[in-house]
Amino acid sequence: xxxxxxxxxxxxxxxxxxxxxxxxxxxxxxxxxxxxxxxxxxxxxxxxxxxxxxxxxxxxxxxxxxxxxxxxxxxxxxxxxxxxxxxxxxxxxxxxxxxxxxxxxxxxxxxxxxxxxxxxxxxxxxxxxxxxxxxxxxxxxxxxxxxxxxxxxxxxxxxxxxxxxxxxxxxxxxxxxxxxxxxxxxxxxxxxxxxxxxxxxxxxxxxxxxxxxxxxxxxxxxxxxxxxxxxxxxxxxxxxxxxxxxxxxxxxxxxxxxxxxxxxxxxxxxxxxxxxxxxxxxxxxxxxxxxxxxxxxxxxxxxxxxxxxxxxxxxxxxxxxxxxxxxxxxxxxxxxxxxxxxxxxxxxxxxxxxxxxxxxxxxxxxxxxxxxxxxxxxxxxxxxxxxxxxxxxxxxxxxxxxxxxxxxxxxxxxxxxxxxxxxxxxxxxxxxxxxxxxxxxxxxxxxxxxxxxxxxxxxxxxxxxxxxxxxxxxxxxxxxxxxxxxxxxxxxxxxxxxxxxxxxxxxxxxxxxxxxxxxxxxxxxxxxxxxxxxxxxxxxxxxxxxxxxxxxxxxxxxxxxxxxxxxxxxxxxxxxxxxxxxxxxxxxxxxxxxxxxxxxxxxxxxxxxxxxxxxxxxxxxxxxxxxxxxxxxxxxxxx
Numbered sequence: 001x002x003x004x005x006x007x008x009x010x011x012x013x014x015x016x017x018x019x020x021x022x023x024x025x026x027x028x029x030x031x032x033x034x035x036x037x038x039x040x041x042x043x044x045x046x047x048x049x050x051x052x053x054x055x056x057x058x059x060x061x062x063x064x065x066x067x068x069x070x071x072x073x074x075x076x077x078x079x080x081x082x083x084x085x086x087x088x089x090x091x092x093x094x095x096x097x098x099x100x101x102x103x104x105x106x107x108x109x110x111x112x113x114x115x116x117x118x119x120x121x122x123x124x125x126x127x128x129x130x131x132x133x134x135x136x137x138x139x140x141x142x143x144x145x146x147x148x149x150x151x152x153x154x155x156x157x158x159x160x161x162x163x164x165x166x167x168x169x170x171x172x173x174x175x176x177x178x179x180x181x182x183x184x185x186x187x188x189x190x191x192x193x194x195x196x197x198x199x200x201x202x203x204x205x206x207x208x209x210x211x212x213x214x215x216x217x218x219x220x221x222x223x224x225x226x227x228x229x230x231x232x233x234x235x236x237x238x239x240x241x242x243x244x245x246x247x248x249x250x251x252x253x254x255x256x257x258x259x260x261x262x263x264x265x266x267x268x269x270x271x272x273x274x275x276x277x278x279x280x281x282x283x284x285x286x287x288x289x290x291x292x293x294x295x296x297x298x299x300x301x302x303x304x305x306x307x308x309x310x311x312x313x314x315x316x317x318x319x320x321x322x323x324x325x326x327x328x329x330x331x332x333x334x335x336x337x338x339x340x341x342x343x344x345x346x347x348x349x350x351x352x353x354x355x356x357x358x359x360x361x362x363x364x365x366x367x368x369x370x371x372x373x374x375x376x377x378x379x380x381x382x383x384x385x386x387x388x389x390x391x392x393x394x395x396x397x398x399x400x401x402x403x404x405x406x407x408x409x410x411x412x413x414x415x416x417x418x419x420x421x422x423x424x425x426x427x428x429x430x431x432x433x434x435x436x437x438x439x440x441x442x443x444x445x446x447x448x449x450x451x452x453x454x455x456x457x458x459x460x461x462x463x464x465x466x467x468x469x470x471x472x473x474x475x476x477x478x479x480x481x482x483x484x485x486x487x488x489x490x491x492x493x494x495x496x497x498x499x500x501x502x503x504x505x506x507x508x509x510x511x512x513x514x515x516x517x518x519x520x521x522x523x524x525x526x527x528x529x530x531x532x533x534x535x536x537x538x539x540x541x542x543x544x545x546x547x548x549x550x551x552x553x554x555x556x557x558x559x560x561x562x563x564x565x566x567x568x569x570x571x572x573x574x575x576x577x578x579x580x581x582x583x584x585x586x587x588x589x590x591x592x593x594x595x596x597x598x599x600x601x602x603x604x605x606x607x608x609x610x611x612x613x614x615x616x617x618x619x620x621x622x623x624x625x626x627x628x629x630x631x632x633x634x635x636x637x638x639x
Contacts, residue, residue, distance in 0.1 A: 021086070075559070101549075126571060133172075133294065136391075137176070140176060141154075145254075146257070157580065161425070185247055189247045264457055273376050282355040287354075294309055358382075399426075423486075425578050494512070530594065530636070587624065
């Protein structure tokens, strides 16, 4: 476990604190009688294109003016005159009611460059998580078909959010929930029993997906097939039945094939929780015991024989339920089958340690990252999974309503802290160049398909290879296959992650594989170009003299330094909001600033500024590599 004392304050937050203290002192001296806290001071870092306005700006004067009943312009003027310079702030000025600070670019450059060099691979990481344990659940794909491109979005979001949480010193449990008892597995089992066995001619999940589609077609022709499949759904839940054993075997083979897809994208897990093991552990009945006070079992009416929770109990705690046409939510149907909400409530009661499942675990598969995935099992040993303080569920936006009800149920039973610590990261659908997706329709079948996650990576690699072989930007033709693979992964991952999770994605090949901007390959090329400059400049030492530092200007060199100084705050923001796109936006800003810096401020011909500019380029490679690694993207030194 990493010592939290190793994490230093970021350069940007350090200077902001200096700014706040200086303003505190000035305001107390000028307006000591006012309750400054009521003004809610806000600090923002100015854009480098407005260098004449300073580097940090506060609107505090506007808020103090409301309390003092006077003009914000006059207050800002007085504060700017009274505020004293700090270690890294040269002076304060007022502008239209704002108080602005000008950072000493030379001292700040030294702070940032030395911090990046000292912390190296640790630069940008944070101790805010304080080793709090968090479960991230993803992608929870039914084991009856391959991952399609929508499942891939779930998996990438879960993987990257886990990376970001770990970078902020949370202890992360990467968890995959496997529903091996549902209708989809029963459908696959019926096909296995009636429509032929696996020949080994293709990847197992692909074969099973095609079988699944054929069974659905058979149901359309023969209604009795549906009845037989409904019977299998019940048999799957009978502990020890032949159907449950065969169903688990098929599901495990499918999940093992899913892992091949996951590994190809650099996606890993710690544990898989199987629904059949949840049933064996009687998790639902244990959850019903802890929530009995809020549940009802009507003897008549439309809910007769079912176990329900009345929405009039939940609505006061969730405004989103106001005006709902439903008056209750079913937890257990009258036939004894648990609903999605019922099962999910029980699962989260286990996650947060309210109930003990007594799960046993065995090693399922060794991963390329050197760590094993463990799986719940009827055999094995007990392990310390679950019992967390926070849970993040990567679940599509269509389940928002159900997730809300499940969360609020914990408040009703007196565990508001659990409600507040279940995060539903809702994500939108994925389409490729305007096409729709529907697993049941089987559009992962046929020639030239780009619908499975495997197909997407294969197509991306093929297109990246064509670009790499022709592009003048990629000079290292000897390693073209390795470079093309790296470009393909960066293209797919970045295109998925740069869009805010709740928005839909229309995957565009033109954008994803664009080397000129707004893409993973663009950021990767920026890194490779920076590495090439360092090689040509024979850069070996990061020890800068005061003479070198004195060559920093208030141009694009300082703008780039300021942006690099924000890395830790960016990671913390992405973590707090569960938004990888915060990080992709930052990488694009860095790459764009580097391009402007490189074009306007020669590095190798920089004369006296040569060494410090090389140090800036070196620092950029560190920040880019660290940030890309959180997105699961590996850098390539030569392109």
